[in-house]
Amino acid sequence: MTYYKERGISFPDTFVPRSNLEHMKTFDIRDDDIMIMSYPKTGTWWIYQVVKQILASEGIQDEKYLSNLPNHLEFTVPGIGALVELFKTAPSPRVLTTHVPVEFLPSGLLGSKAKIIVMMRNPKDTAVSTFHFYQKVPEMKTPESWDSFVEEFLAGDCPWGPFYDHVLGFWKLKDHHNILFLKYEDMKKDLPAEVRKLSSFLGRPLTEEAVQAVASATQFDSMNKTLVGQKIDLQTRKGVIGDWKNHFSDEQSRAFDDQYRDRLSNTGLEFEFE
Structure with a gap:
C-alpha cells in the first residue's frame, strides 16, 4: 500500500485514487440522498445498517449491485470499479457514505435537501479500533507497534x-438544517432512542414496534455473530465503549486528554469515554 497527499490529507491510492476525489467534486447530489459522514472506525458500518433497516421497514431494499459494505464514494473496489461512478446511475434513495474531510465533499451537497448524518466516536476508542483494523487488513499499512501508532x-x-x-x-x-450528529456512545447506551431520532430526521417515522425491530436487528452483538467468517467481519471488533483502557498507558492517556482539551475547548463538542 502506498499513500499520497491531497490538500495535506493522506489517502491510500489503491482504495482512493486521485481521480475519485476529482469525480466527487462534481458528483450530482439528489434531494433524496442519505449521506453518512464519518472518520474511519467510528461506527460507519453500524449506522449504515440502521439506515438500511429503517428503509426496509418501508419496503425499500438494496439493489443487487449493493454489497453489505458501506458505499464510500471515494473508494474504488476491485471487480466493481469507482463507486462514485457506479452511483451516478443508482436508483433512489441512495445511501452513500464517505470518510473524506468536509472540504472534499461534492460541491452541491450543502445546498441540497439531502439528509446528512455525521457519525462520531471518542478518539481513544477510535484509535484502538483503527490500530486493530490495520492489523487485519493486508492492504493497509500495519503499525510497527501500539506505541508508534499512538x-x-x-x-x-x-x-x-x-x-x-x-x-x-x-x-x-x-x-445546518439537514445535518444530524450521532455518537457511537449514545447508540451503545440506548439504541432505540437513536433509531427514533434517526427515523424522524429522515422523514420516515416508525411505530414503536418498528423501532424495537430495527434496534433488535442492529444491536452490535447480534450483528457481529452473523458476520463471523465473512469478509465483512473485518469491519467489526468488540464494539464497546472504554476498550482504550486495555491499551493506553497512563502517559498516553494523559497525552490524549491534553489534546482533547486543547482542540475541543469552547467548541461545544464533547465525547464520553466509558
Whole structure:
C-alpha cells in the first residue's frame, strides 16, 4: 500500500485514487440522498445498517449491485470499479457514505435537501479500533507497534487526516438544517432512542414496534455473530465503549486528554469515554 497527499490529507491510492476525489467534486447530489459522514472506525458500518433497516421497514431494499459494505464514494473496489461512478446511475434513495474531510465533499451537497448524518466516536476508542483494523487488513499499512501508532495518531499522521480536524470540520456545520450528529456512545447506551431520532430526521417515522425491530436487528452483538467468517467481519471488533483502557498507558492517556482539551475547548463538542 502506498499513500499520497491531497490538500495535506493522506489517502491510500489503491482504495482512493486521485481521480475519485476529482469525480466527487462534481458528483450530482439528489434531494433524496442519505449521506453518512464519518472518520474511519467510528461506527460507519453500524449506522449504515440502521439506515438500511429503517428503509426496509418501508419496503425499500438494496439493489443487487449493493454489497453489505458501506458505499464510500471515494473508494474504488476491485471487480466493481469507482463507486462514485457506479452511483451516478443508482436508483433512489441512495445511501452513500464517505470518510473524506468536509472540504472534499461534492460541491452541491450543502445546498441540497439531502439528509446528512455525521457519525462520531471518542478518539481513544477510535484509535484502538483503527490500530486493530490495520492489523487485519493486508492492504493497509500495519503499525510497527501500539506505541508508534499512538504517536502517529496524536500527530494526525493518519489516512483521511487528523481526527480533530476531521470532526471539527463537520461540527462547524452543526446548525445546518439537514445535518444530524450521532455518537457511537449514545447508540451503545440506548439504541432505540437513536433509531427514533434517526427515523424522524429522515422523514420516515416508525411505530414503536418498528423501532424495537430495527434496534433488535442492529444491536452490535447480534450483528457481529452473523458476520463471523465473512469478509465483512473485518469491519467489526468488540464494539464497546472504554476498550482504550486495555491499551493506553497512563502517559498516553494523559497525552490524549491534553489534546482533547486543547482542540475541543469552547467548541461545544464533547465525547464520553466509558
